[in-house]
Amino acid sequence: MKVRQVGEFGLIDIIKDNTLVDPSSVVAGIGDDTAVLKHPSGKLLLATTDMMIENIHFIISGDNGRQIGYRVMAANVSDIASMGGRPTHAIISIGVHPDMEVSFVESVYEGMKACSRDYGVNIVGGDTVTSPDNLVLNVALLGLVDPDKYLPRSGARPGDLVMVTNVLGDSRAGLDIVLGRCSISQEGEKYLLDRHYYSNPRVEEMAAGTACGGITAADDISDGLGSEIHEIADASGVGAILKFEDLPVSDYTREVAEKTNTDLIEYCLFGGEDFEVVITVDPRKADALAEAVESATGTKLTVVGEIVDKSEGVKLLRNNSLHVLPKKGYSHFKK
Amino acid sequence: MKVRQVGEFGLIDIIKDNTLVDPSSVVAGIGDDTAVLKHPSGKLLLATTDMMIENIHFIISGDNGRQIGYRVMAANVSDIASMGGRPTHAIISIGVHPDMEVSFVESVYEGMKACSRDYGVNIVGGDTVTSPDNLVLNVALLGLVDPDKYLPRSGARPGDLVMVTNVLGDSRAGLDIVLGRCSISQEGEKYLLDRHYYSNPRVEEMAAGTACGGITAADDISDGLGSEIHEIADASGVGAILKFEDLPVSDYTREVAEKTNTDLIEYCLFGGEDFEVVITVDPRKADALAEAVESATGTKLTVVGEIVDKSEGVKLLRNNSLHVLPKKGYSHFKK
Numbered sequence: 062m063k064v065r066q067v068g069e070f071g072l073i074d075i076i077k078d079n080t081l082v083d084p085s086s087v088v089a090g091i092g093d094d095t096a097v098l099k100h101p102s103g104k105l106l107l108a109t110t111d112m113m114i115e116n117i118h119f120i121i122s123g124d125n126g127r128q129i130g131y132r133v134m135a136a137n138v139s140d141i142a143s144m145g146g147r148p149t150h151a152i153i154s155i156g157v158h159p160d161m162e163v164s165f166v167e168s169v170y171e172g173m174k175a176c177s178r179d180y181g182v183n184i185v186g187g188d189t190v191t192s193p194d195n196l197v198l199n200v201a202l203l204g205l206v207d208p209d210k211y212l213p214r215s216g217a218r219p220g221d222l223v224m225v226t227n228v229l230g231d232s233r234a235g236l237d238i239v240l241g242r243c244s245i246s247q248e249g250e251k252y253l254l255d256r257h258y259y260s261n262p263r264v265e266e267m268a269a270g271t272a273c274g275g276i277t278a279a280d281d282i283s284d285g286l287g288s289e290i291h292e293i294a295d296a297s298g299v300g301a302i303l304k305f306e307d308l309p310v311s312d313y314t315r316e317v318a319e320k321t322n323t324d325l326i327e328y329c330l331f332g333g334e335d336f337e338v339v340i341t342v343d344p345r346k347a348d349a350l351a352e353a354v355e356s357a358t359g360t361k362l363t364v365v366g367e368i369v370d371k372s373e374g375v376k377l378l379r380n381n382s383l384h385v386l387p388k389k390g391y392s393h394f395k396k
Numbered sequence: 397m398k399v400r401q402v403g404e405f406g407l408i409d410i411i412k413d414n415t416l417v418d419p420s421s422v423v424a425g426i427g428d429d430t431a432v433l434k435h436p437s438g439k440l441l442l443a444t445t446d447m448m449i450e451n452i453h454f455i456i457s458g459d460n461g462r463q464i465g466y467r468v469m470a471a472n473v474s475d476i477a478s479m480g481g482r483p484t485h486a487i488i489s490i491g492v493h494p495d496m497e498v499s500f501v502e503s504v505y506e507g508m509k510a511c512s513r514d515y516g517v518n519i520v521g522g523d524t525v526t527s528p529d530n531l532v533l534n535v536a537l538l539g540l541v542d543p544d545k546y547l548p549r550s551g552a553r554p555g556d557l558v559m560v561t562n563v564l565g566d567s568r569a570g571l572d573i574v575l576g577r578c579s580i581s582q583e584g585e586k587y588l589l590d591r592h593y594y595s596n597p598r599v600e601e602m603a604a605g606t607a608c609g610g611i612t613a614a615d616d617i618s619d620g621l622g623s624e625i626h627e628i629a630d631a632s633g634v635g636a637i638l639k640f641e642d643l644p645v646s647d648y649t650r651e652v653a654e655k656t657n658t659d660l661i662e663y664c665l666f667g668g669e670d671f672e673v674v675i676t677v678d679p680r681k682a683d684a685l686a687e688a689v690e691s692a693t694g695t696k697l698t699v700v701g702e703i704v705d706k707s708e709g710v711k712l713l714r715n716n717s718l719h720v721l722p723k724k725g726y727s728h729f730k731k
Contacts, residue, residue, distance in 0.1 A: 062497065062498045062499070063494065063495050063496065063497060063498065064492050064493070064494050064495070064496050064497075064498055064501060065494035065495065066498075067498055069524055069525075072492075072498065072501065072524055073524055075498060075501075075502060076501070076502065076505040079509055080509060080512070080518065080519035080520070081518045081519070081520075082512065082513055082516055082517065082518055083484075083516065083518055084518075086484065086485070086518065087485075087518055087520055089520075090518070090519075090520040090521060091519065091520065091521050091522065092521075093521070094521075095521065096485065096487060096520035096521035098485055098520065100435075100436070100437075101435070101436060101437030101438075101439075102435075102436030102437065103436075104436075108485065108487050108520065108521065108536075108538065109487070109521065110487045110488075110489050110521070110522055110523050110534070110536055111489070111523050112489035112490075112491055112523045112525050112532065112534060113525070114491050114525060114526070114527055114528065114532065115528075116528045117491075117525065117526045117527065117528055118525070149418075149421065150421070150422075150431065150433055150443065152431060152443050152444070152445045152536055153445075154445050154446070154447035154534050154536075155447075156447055156449050156452075156532065157399050157407075158399070159398065159399050159400035160398050160399070160400065161398065161399050162397065162398060162399075163397045163398065163399055163401075163402055163407065163410060164397070166399060166407065166410075166411070167410060167411065170411040174414055174415060177415070177417065178417055181417055181418065182417065183415065183416045183417055183418055183419075183421065183422055183425070184415035184416070184425070184426065185415070185416075185422055185424075185425040185426065185431035185433065185443065186425060186426050186428070186429075186430065186431035186443065186444065186445070187426070187445055188445050188446050188447045188534075189404050189407055189408055190404075190447050190448070190449060190452065190453070191449070191452045192449055192452065192530075193449065193450075193451045193452055193529075193530055194528075194529060194530070195527075195528055195529070195530075197447065197449065197491065197532050199445070199447060199489050199523075199534040199536075201443075201445055201487055201489075201534075201536030203443065203538075
């Protein structure tokens with residue numbers, strides 16, 4: 062059987078057993094984006110990793126090394142942020158073809174360093190090896206979180222509201238601009254390219270949110286809200302209903318969806334790499350939470366649905382009718 | 397300028413600046429194999445990473461997935477061991493072509509899990525992505541060490557003895573067997589293949605050694621003793637004289653060197669991936685240390701040279717004459 066036949070999550074299922082020799086030190090192991098480990102300080106140590114490979118996760122085109130570097134670090138920072146934590150230390154592996162220009166590698170590192178400075182990350186080591194062809198980047202990132210602020214995926218309860226930070230779909234719309242699928246105003250294109258290349262992992266938003274209280278589960282939106290809401294529902298043993306008309310979308314992304322003649326749902330539910338955060342929230346705390354996060358960071362929280370009983374499944378309310386929300390989103394190995 | 401023109405260490409020099417936003421948390425950052433971070437427990441947190449890419453670090457041939465997996469984990473364990481630490485938690489990234497057999501990926505993980513069990517490592521997470529062609533493996537490994545047992549590369553002093561664990565060159569000799577460059581007895585081939593595929597990172601040896609005391613600097617032998625002794629000399633600001641006739645070499649490796657008509661020096665000084673450890677030792681403690689390590693683990697320590705003043709450089713004594721020891725060993729990008 063080939064890897065493409067079992068898919069990313071099937072492969073993880075096959076390899077995830079018998080991985081712990083000392084379970085007492087591990088709060089959460091394989092299965093979440095970020096491992097959660099006991100730490101003698103009383104805090105929890107977070108550890109996450111993301112690998113990005115040329116021609117799968119990015120294309121080298123002209124002078125875009127800085128963007129590539131920023132994005133791989135930001136993807137890791139976002140994983141730490143979604144657990145309620147703060148990133149601290151990164152180690153970076155890079156596989157480079159010997160004929161690559163040194164200046165391009167430097168620009169990739171400049172991007173990783175810029176993101177690290179933006180989010181308080183120390184780059185403390187790594188490995189530098191030859192790649193026979195494609196550029197390979199791997200970041201492993203550590204972070205810390207207070208045990209009472211740690212946000213697993215598994216805490217959502219029926220009655221909780223589903224909220225997201227900022228807007229959804231910009232990164233996918235920015236990709237359409239990169240690929241020349243349509244063009245919009247110069248200002249709009251600049252906005253979307255910036256959102257595609259330089260995401261804003263929600264570290265401060267989650268810090269303000271956990272300080273306020275009321276968040277029951279969280280996940281960062283790396284594969285699309287349509288995928289992440291399934292992850293929360295599966296981990297928590299609940300269902301969810303999202304309301305299409307309430308999903309926050311920028312005017313520029315609406316314009317791109319219209320011009321490319323694509324259902325907006327492909328952007329705001331199934332477009333990857335927005336690196337916004339989806340949270341489930343005690344409904345009595347939702348207003349105070351939104352106010353606390355916006356006043357601390359300027360970032361809006363929007364209610365986009367609610368958590369329901371597991372028996373109701375995961376659904377999308379659109380034009381007053383309920384649809385089953387497919388478990389779709391970016392998944393490796395399969396289309 | 398191309399990466400091949402600056403080489404691995406030149407590239408690291410170019411990218412290593414401006415990487416720390418909070419130096420107070422970092423004992424050792426980029427430049428050693430393993431980062432050393434302050435840890436509220438009073439211990440030091442160690443973090444290391446190694447990337448291995450198909451057709452550079454390994455060749456897929458038949459059913460060798462388990463060996464490949466064991467080796468990448470062992471390389472990381474060896475880095476932690478050489479700092480005097482114990483490994484604790486690993487996160488693994490894997491880039492796989494969709495047409496790879498699931499059973500092969502499973503066997504790679506079986507190897508990583510076997511090594512993890514052997515050395516007390518919990519595998520707690522990772523990332524699973526598509527690779528457009530070559531298999532890519534990255535392990536990031538955490539560990540802990542007591543501050544008074546932490547062994548940097550930089551502590552060697554003139555007058556210290558240079559000692560190594562076990563024997564040198566077996567891994568390179570095993571590679572000759574793999575590549576069919578010569579053949580020896582079945583028993584000899586089995587020994588060398590085992591040493592090539594299943595190295596023995598020296599965690600327990602270093603634990604016994606640091607408990608005994610007297611070690612002033614350490615490094616694991618991943619690129620060959622000829623390279624590692626330069627790293628210790630550079631970091632410590634000293635010179636070193638190695639004695640060729642004292643280097644411990646197995647009879648099987650001697651036999652392979654003879655049959656392939658290759659200078660033994662290529663095996664015991666410039667052959668990579670033995671994952672033995674080189675240490676520098678206070679001469680008054682050397683005998684007690686060797687006895688403590690051998691009685692705890694069965695592994696012999698051998699004196700192979702001494703640390704001298706920086707002005708004397710790094711040299712090899714062979715047939716009663718001193719030769720400059722070239723800064724040679726496996727280095728990426730360059731031949």
